[in-house]
Amino acid sequence: MRSPRRSPVPLLAGVALLAAVAAISPGTASAAVPAAVDTAAPVLVYQTHNGNVVNLANGSKEVVVTALVTDATGARTPTAGFRAVNGADTAGFGPMVLVSGTPKNGKYERRITVPSTTPKTWFVVVDPLEDTLGNTETASHQDSTTMTVYNSSVPSVPTAPPGVWIAAVGDGMVAIRCNGAPFNGGSPVTSFRITASPGGQTMTASTCSWLFKGLTNGVTYTFTIAATNSRGTSEESQPSAPATPKFALSRTPAPVISGAVEVGSTLTATPGSWQPAPVTLTYRWYRVSSSGMASPLNGAVRPKYVITSADRGFKLSVTVTGSKDGYPSVARGSEATTPVPGILFATPTPVVTGARKVGSTLTANPGTWEPAPVTLAYRWYRVASTGRSSAIPWATRATYATVAKDAGYRLKVVVTGSKPDYPSVSRTSVTTGAIAR
Known part of the structure; x- marks a missing residue:
């Protein structure tokens, strides 16, 4: 008896079956490449505003804050406003408006009416940016140019100085200056008060520049400044950068060079006696051109230096630097030598x-x-x-x-x-x- 004949699998069904087997058989088909995922927060390309000094004597004023933002997926609408340089006051925060481009590369603006407050200096701020995937920045953006608001028709206390600059640090003292002048509130500033922290020590001066003495060496301080006029005293400025007074070396003589100034001769730098001993001394020799420009000599870092033919036509000098733990380093330069005689290397017979x-x-x-x-x-x-x-x-x-x-x-x-x-x-x-x- 003959076996019953089986029906053949249709061709298309067979192809589909083979494809299915290949899909579930490891190593027999190429894996699909997943699409790249955007994990970066938006980028603030630039930020500006059109009012650095605003006088409200003739009524309210409007300031336009502008920001250019880019993001691979698309940024959410940014927010912007004002934050006081001194204190926690804020004003005008709200959403910006897309005025050109797209959320992937767009220019945004926010028009803010300037707050009618006592004279105050504000930072112009764009809040941390976020895109549609939730990628968010961790910090806000603060324009480097502040905005000072005042009313020239109504005398008031001054604004706080924009900041404090540390000019120099010495033995128990720090030299300090205002980093920009405050608005005087319509009445001349008569004095400045500077406060050291920690300790709260204060001093008063008639100009915005001081040598603050009586500080403790080794202690790190910051300083704030307030301005005073006939109407009162401003808020404190933002704190200065940290500054640490140090003991000073009490004796730092200039080195003296001895030896014949000619090729092949050895010059010797005598540093003198630095105090309080012991002080570690290092040396650096220089060639000095006829114009007075000094160039360091490679490897010339010892008390003695042998003059080479390359020194012809140049003067020579040496700088000695003294260092000691707990003291700021001090550098002292010598007087330059006479020029090393040169040689006219082409002197033909007439x-x-x-x-x-x-x-x-x-x-x-x-x-x-x-x-x-x-x-x-x-x-x-x-x-x-x-x-x-x-x-x-x-x-x-x-x-x-x-x-x-x-x-x-x-x-x-x-x-x-x-x-x-x-x-x-x-x-x-x-x-x-x-x-x-």
Whole structure:
């Protein structure tokens, strides 16, 4: 009995079956590449505002805050407003408006009516940015240019100085200046009060620059400033950067250089006695050009220095730096030496041309002297038959017109080259034949 005939699997169904098997068989088909996921927060390309100093004497004013924001997916609408430089006051915060572009690359604006408060300085702020996927920045954006608001028709207390600049730090003292002048509120500022923290020590001055003394060495301080006029005293400024007074080295003499100033000679830097001992001293030698520019010499960091041919034409100096734990380092420079004598390396023998007879003009061709420029001087001589030479009066040019007195004598010229900081060099021509009448 014959077996029943099975129906064949349709071709398309077979292809589908094979594809399904391939899809579930490891290693038999390529895995799909997942699409890249945006994980970056939006970027604030720039931020500006159009009012740095706003006078409300003639009514309210509007300031426009502008921001350019980019994001691969698309940014959510940013918010912007004002935050007081001193204190926690805020004003005008709200959503910006997309005025051009798209959320992926768009320009936003917010128009804010300036708050009518007592004179105050504000930061213009854009809040942390976020995109549609929830990627968010951790900090807000603060325009580097502040906005000072005042009313010139109503005298008031000054605004706080914009900041405090640490000019220098010394032994138990810090030099301090206002980092910009406050608005005086329509009445002249009469004094400034500066406060040190920690400790709360204060001092008052008539100008916005002080040397704050009586501080404790090794303690780190910050400083704030308030301005006073006839209406009262401003808020405190933002704190300064930290500053730590240190003990000062009590004796820091300038080093003295000794030794012959010539190639191959050894110069010695004598530092003197630095106090309070012990003080660690380091050395640095310099070449000093004729214009006064000093360039450090590679590897020249010891008390002694051997002059090389590369130093020709330069002066030399040394700086000694003293350091000690708990004290600020101090550098002292020596007086520069005289220039190291140079060498004129091209000093050719002059050549005399022209007819050897009375009335003719002889010319001294000096050749090219190096390193240029070199100043050349000329002196002509008569040479007797005995070989004795005598200088010809007034014959000090490159050319010489022979006269009757030269008849029977031979002539020669001496060319002398000179250059600042180089020894002079003289070269003598070959003696001519006797001058004919």
